[in-house]
Amino acid sequence: MAKLIIVSNRLPVKLQEKEGKLTYKPSEGGLATGLGSIYKEGDNIWIGWPGMVVEDAEKQQQIHEDLHKESMHPVFLSEAEIKEFYEGFSNETLWPTFHYFSQYAIYDQNLWETYVEVNQKFCDEVVAQAGPEDTIWVHDYQLLLLPSMLREKLPDATIGFFLHIPFPSYEVFRLLPWRKEILEGMLGADLLGYHTYDDMRHFLSSVNRIIGHGSMHGWINTGSRSLLVDSFPMGIDYEKYATVAGSDEVKKRENIYRANFKNQKIILSIDRLDYSKGIPQRLKAFEMFLERYPEFHEKVTLVMLVVPSRDAVEKYKELKEEVDELVGRINGKYSHINWNPIQYFYRSYPLETLSAFYRMADVALVTPMRDGMNLVCKEYIASKLDQKGVLILSEMAGASKELSEALLINPNDINQLVESLHAALVMPEEEQVQHMRNMQVSLRRYNIHHWVSMFMDRLAYVKIKQLSLATS
Numbered sequence: 310m311a312k313l314i315i316v317s318n319r320l321p322v323k324l325q326e327k328e329g330k331l332t333y334k335p336s337e338g339g340l341a342t343g344l345g346s347i348y349k350e351g352d353n354i355w356i357g358w359p360g361m362v363v364e365d366a367e368k369q370q371q372i373h374e375d376l377h378k379e380s381m382h383p384v385f386l387s388e389a390e391i392k393e394f395y396e397g398f399s400n401e402t403l404w405p406t407f408h409y410f411s412q413y414a415i416y417d418q419n420l421w422e423t424y425v426e427v428n429q430k431f432c433d434e435v436v437a438q439a440g441p442e443d444t445i446w447v448h449d450y451q452l453l454l455l456p457s458m459l460r461e462k463l464p465d466a467t468i469g470f471f472l473h474i475p476f477p478s479y480e481v482f483r484l485l486p487w488r489k490e491i492l493e494g495m496l497g498a499d500l501l502g503y504h505t506y507d508d509m510r511h512f513l514s515s516v517n518r519i520i521g522h523g524s525m526h527g528w529i530n531t532g533s534r535s536l537l538v539d540s541f542p543m544g545i546d547y548e549k550y551a552t553v554a555g556s557d558e559v560k561k562r563e564n565i566y567r568a569n570f571k572n573q574k575i576i577l578s579i580d581r582l583d584y585s586k587g588i589p590q591r592l593k594a595f596e597m598f599l600e601r602y603p604e605f606h607e608k609v610t611l612v613m614l615v616v617p618s619r620d621a622v623e624k625y626k627e628l629k630e631e632v633d634e635l636v637g638r639i640n641g642k643y644s645h646i647n648w649n650p651i652q653y654f655y656r657s658y659p660l661e662t663l664s665a666f667y668r669m670a671d672v673a674l675v676t677p678m679r680d681g682m683n684l685v686c687k688e689y690i691a692s693k694l695d696q697k698g699v700l701i702l703s704e705m706a707g708a709s710k711e712l713s714e715a716l717l718i719n720p721n722d723i724n725q726l727v728e729s730l731h732a733a734l735v736m737p738e739e740e741q742v743q744h745m746r747n748m749q750v751s752l753r754r755y756n757i758h759h760w761v762s763m764f765m766d767r768l769a770y771v772k773i774k775q776l777s778l779a780t781s
């Protein structure tokens with residue numbers, strides 16, 4: 310039977326070893342949570358890195374067997390590969406460039422060479438698993454070369470690619486020394502998907518100006534094949550978030566947490582620790598809000614959950630220090646014996662805890678400097694069963710294109726952020742409910758299942774169209 314092969318750098322589970330015992334924990338982040346519900350259907354499989362260095366062959370075999378039962382196939386990476394491919398080229402070259410932080414980008418030929426080798430390693434594993442009828446769906450910036458590598462080995466394969474982060478404007482993308490090789494790597498796919506129309510446009514413009522292929526209605530002709538580029542805004546598993554938010558367990562947790570915030574409004578912020586998320590800017594805006602609106606002292610708390618991420622990368626270490634310092638400074642300045650304006654948690658939390666926080670939050674503050682989509686804001690909306698609450702959302706997140714009923718802000722405009730916080734905290738309930746209800750209707754409909762089927766249907770259409778183009 311034909312199956313779907315999902316390929317991404319990280320598997321939806323993270324391997325950990327405690328006292329010699331292997332355990333598997335869900336991975337953080339949009340891709341893993343978003344597609345987590347899909348890959349177990351039928352004979353589908355997911356190929357990716359299990360999140361830990363394992364050199365012992367016996368242990369590797371054990372992990373293969375454990376994961377196989379859960380429809381997953383591991384690609385093991387050595388310590389050097391993690392340093393050079395994952396931390397290095399993926400997160401110190403591509404990530405900053407694609408998020409418009411090119412001043413943070415490192416250009417190093419060694420890192421690039423390891424990036425090529427690891428993409429080849431993923432290619433070998435996919436080729437070993439793929440049957441002729443299978444569909445291969447490659448995800449994200451760690452595997453930009455994989456579509457063409459696969460095309461070379463499996464010329465007739467059905468290959469989709471989806472980028473979960475922004476695709477930058479040509480003027481930024483062209484800074485990369487390997488810009489041509491990267492585009493050629495991506496063009497091996499039959500269908501290339503982006504979250505937004507703008508990302509797709511930026512990609513098409515780079516292909517045109519760097520490689521010289523024009524496009525018509527998203528179709529590119531490379532001379533030997535035609536492929537399609539399109540936008541598919543990713544949704545969430547809406548019913549899962551709504552159901553968890555309505556469970557007794559989550560209501561119980563909410564009551565326990567609420568007892569600590571009597572007569573206070575809660576502003577919630579949840580992110581991985583990443584400079585693209587705008588955490589220091591958000592903290593400075595909250596500080597300015599406290600200064601400008603003293604009547605809110607002791608009446609509002611910023612609950613800030615920061616999930617550790619890529620902590621071996623220098624810029625992330627520096628950001629951690631900056632955030633710690635800012636939180637300390639603001640709390641030091643405004644705290645009372647029975648009130649801390651910021652409750653800061655640096656760790657990851659299970660879904661039930663996040664859900665209780667979503668339920669409690671009067672305001673969700675989602676203000677990235679740049680974000681491909683951002684699913685946290687969608688999870689917040691799906692969890693608001695009473696429809697009370699206000700979303701403040703950055704225009705620089707892909708989600709802002711869909712959620713126009715949020716309070717949209719430019720994260721660089723601190724004054725606007727401060728005033729939006731105030732507007733959110735004083736917004737009448739009927740107005741909150743009206744906006745929340747409209748956003749819920751749209752997110753419930755354009756959910757993760759809709760996203761997957763839109764992508765898969767379009768991919769099937771591309772294959773049919775390619776055949777008709779070849780015979781005409």
Ligand code: F6P
Nearest residue numbers: 319337338339340341449473474
């Ligand atoms: O957003 C891009 C992405 O690769 C997502 O898949 C995920 O949300 C996040 O980054 C996780 O990053 P990492 O695998 O480096 O922990």
